[in-house]
Amino acid sequence: MVIGRRAFLGGVVASGAMLATGAGIANPAGVRAAGKTTVTRYPLYLPPPIGLASSLTAAPSTVDLGGGNLSKAWAYNGFMPGPTFRARSGDTAQVVLRNQLSEETITHWHGMVVDHPNDGHPIYAIPPGGTYQYSFPIQQRAALNWYHPHPHMLTGKQVALGLAGAFIINDAEEDGLGLPGGGYEVPLIVRDASLDSLGNLQYKPRSGGFLGDTVLVNGTRDPYLEVDTALYRFRVLGGANARIFGLALSSGAPFTLIGNDGGLLASAAQITRIDIAPGERVDLLVDFRGMPVGTRVMLRDLRSGWNLLEFRVARQMNVSATVPTTLSTITPLGSSVRTRTFSFDGMSKINGLEYDVNRIDFEVPFGDTELWRFATNGNAPHPVHVHGASFQVVSRTGGRNRLFPWESGWKDTVLLEDRETVEILIRFGGYSGEYLLHCHKLEHEDMGMMSNFVVV
Ligand code: C2O
Ligand code: CU
Numbered sequence: 001m002v003i004g005r006r007a008f009l010g011g012v013v014a015s016g017a018m019l020a021t022g023a024g025i026a027n028p029a030g031v032r033a034a035g036k037t038t039v040t041r042y043p044l045y046l047p048p049p050i051g052l053a054s055s056l057t058a059a060p061s062t063v064d065l066g067g068g069n070l071s072k073a074w075a076y077n078g079f080m081p082g083p084t085f086r087a088r089s090g091d092t093a094q095v096v097l098r099n100q101l102s103e104e105t106i107t108h109w110h111g112m113v114v115d116h117p118n119d120g121h122p123i124y125a126i127p128p129g130g131t132y133q134y135s136f137p138i139q140q141r142a143a144l145n146w147y148h149p150h151p152h153m154l155t156g157k158q159v160a161l162g163l164a165g166a167f168i169i170n171d172a173e174e175d176g177l178g179l180p181g182g183g184y185e186v187p188l189i190v191r192d193a194s195l196d197s198l199g200n201l202q203y204k205p206r207s208g209g210f211l212g213d214t215v216l217v218n219g220t221r222d223p224y225l226e227v228d229t230a231l232y233r234f235r236v237l238g239g240a241n242a243r244i245f246g247l248a249l250s251s252g253a254p255f256t257l258i259g260n261d262g263g264l265l266a267s268a269a270q271i272t273r274i275d276i277a278p279g280e281r282v283d284l285l286v287d288f289r290g291m292p293v294g295t296r297v298m299l300r301d302l303r304s305g306w307n308l309l310e311f312r313v314a315r316q317m318n319v320s321a322t323v324p325t326t327l328s329t330i331t332p333l334g335s336s337v338r339t340r341t342f343s344f345d346g347m348s349k350i351n352g353l354e355y356d357v358n359r360i361d362f363e364v365p366f367g368d369t370e371l372w373r374f375a376t377n378g379n380a381p382h383p384v385h386v387h388g389a390s391f392q393v394v395s396r397t398g399g400r401n402r403l404f405p406w407e408s409g410w411k412d413t414v415l416l417e418d419r420e421t422v423e424i425l426i427r428f429g430g431y432s433g434e435y436l437l438h439c440h441k442l443e444h445e446d447m448g449m450m451s452n453f454v455v456v
Pocket of ligand 2: 344347379380381382383439440441444445449
């Protein structure tokens with residue numbers, strides 16, 4: 001079985017290389033391996049599922065980045081990305097985190113509305129050998145959320161070395177749309193990485209943000225995915241420390257954008273390019289129906305010119321699926337009772353202050369709708385993330401000077417570029433307690449571009 005698969009891979013190398021050359025696309029991994037002009041592609045890895053009552057162990061591990069290229073990494077339960085949680089609204093998660101790293105860690109459930117003790121705040125970091133018991137009900141709409149470490153000043157390192165995974169929530173509203181499921185719903189965690197001369201993951205922090213020279217999709221380098229002539233749903237997570245990806249298809253065909261951080265949008269949008277910053281998610285339909293078997297379509301990053309993932313149309317199928325146009329109802333948060341301004345200063349401060357785990361910077365009354373204004377005086381991009389609630393993006397002035405279709409609906413992370421002011425409406429209706437506001441460029445977060453606040 002294994003031999004057959006290797007032999008098959010060997011057979012497709014040449015055509016894959018011809019395609020890459022024909023399209024004039026420089027592949028950074030190929031360029032790095034001096035003089036190598038062919039790109040060997042590996043099957044896209046799909047992390048295994050994990051139950052909601054599970055233990056999650058963060059430990060040094062060896063992972064296969066593709067084709068038996070073994071690399072040392074830090075991983076949850078030995079998998080990179082970590083196993084995929086899948087829950088339904090109304091379920092309860094009971095997860096024990098076990099720390100087998102050489103340093104402290106704690107896990108944050110990014111996008112999940114949970115109470116303070118379950119939010120992975122850095123004050124709850126556990127030492128090597130320690131455990132942390134999480135227990136929280138899932139009381140929010142369907143969405144792709146994710147989990148990753150959040151220890152003070154160590155988040156960038158731990159994520160870069162491999163610790164992150166998907167947490168998918170489904171609900172009845174989503175069921176009613178008949179979206180592609182099973183093998184036709186594929187999570188894609190897109191990130192860059194840096195490998196040492198032995199191929200092990202390494203972390204080389206830069207104050208402007210870690211940038212790796214190798215792209216990994218679901219932990220696979222130069223991945224391909226065999227697809228049927230069917231409609232697919234791709235759940236894409238910007239899982240890099242700092243890199244922003246400009247997603248597009250080599251065919252020039254649009255994506256059908258149906259959702260983002262906080263779940264389904266009000267209606268679907270056809271869009272040929274989507275920028276996704278660290279922490280952001282997009283929910284995309286891609287239609288391979290009507291494509292002849294043998295067709296190849298590349299998911300590309302228009303910012304770096306990288307090839308991210310090659311789709312290989314491999315099987316003729318007749319799967320009926322419709323692309324719904326009306327998806328959900330997004331009720332506007334309405335008018336705000338107060339405004340707060342946050343200036344993302346330099347690479348390590350919010351409103352002139354570096355993060356202090358013990359300092360509370362502001363209080364937000366439970367249930368009030370507030371307008372938060374994010375501004376910067378340089379050193380962007382800053383992907384701004386808020387714990388404890390989803391928000392609605394209402395405006396962007398300066399810089400790109402507009403909002404994008406993937407910024408409608410509910411968000412928990414919004415990209416702030418130089419010269420931009422971004423306004424959001426936010427209302428904390430889940431829990432009172434202490435939460436975090438921070439830049440999700442993990443090096444900025446680790447240097448102190450983070451703030452504690454309390455919902456009272
Ligand atoms: Cu994805 Cu405070 O983090
Ligand atoms: Cu930043």
